[in-house]
Amino acid sequence: MTSALAHIQSLPSWLVGRVAARGRALVADALAAEGLKLAHHAVLAATDEYGPLAQADLGRRLAIDPKDLVGLLNHLQDAGLVLRVPDPADRRKNSVSLTPAGADTLARCGVLAQEANAEFLAPLTPQERRTLMALLGRMHGAARDGAAHDDAAGSDAP
Template identity: 70%
Template sequence: MTSDFQRIQSLPTWLLGRVAARGRGMVADAIAAEGLKLMHHAVLAATAEYGPVTQADLGRRLAVDPKDMVGILNHLQEQGLVLRSPHPSDRRKNAVTVTSEGVAVLLRCGALAEVANAELLAPLTPDEGKQLMALLTRLQGAAESPA
């Protein structure tokens, strides 16, 4: 007879959550070498992709509370990774742009994250890794589609 805990541990949601937590931890540890946390990295990446972008737009895109976004941007600006200046079309808002140092840090963090992800997937063959990514991408796509 299986216990309730054994049943829980066999659920895909449990397994995905445990693997995701391990992967997030591995990436967080890797990018800590650059002085960043996961959310700093996400904000820096979004700024590089969408900048110049308002603080409010960054918050909406990443589902970050405005007060938390201010703290994250303060840290990134103190490190010289982003600049905040009046938005060209609405001077009441701040536009956030990534600096050249921010781009360099983002590239280094990307390389560190790749190594961490390769370590996470190391128990799998290359074909199994590709299959896992295809399946996870399909599940993610289904989760984003209206039911």
């Protein structure tokens, strides 16, 4: 008979969670060389992709609580990586944009994250890496679609 702990540790959800934690830790350690955390990297990347944009829109795109986003942006602005200015169309809003130093930092973070992910995937062959990424992509899509369905159904759905 299998112990309860062994059963839990054999579940795909448990294994994926443990592996994901290791991957996040590797990337977090790499980004620390730039004095940044994972969330800072995401804010820089989103600002680069969508910016300049309203601070509230940035928070929504990244699903970051507004209070948490303020702290992240304060750190990034103090480091000279982003600029927040009042939106000319609505001075109650802040517009966030990437500075040239922020773009340089984002590029370095991209290299660091890529190197960390290469270390993370090192136990796998190139074919296994491609297979893993394809399967994770399918699971992520299904999870995203399921979350959208749950949101559309409302909180009273069974």
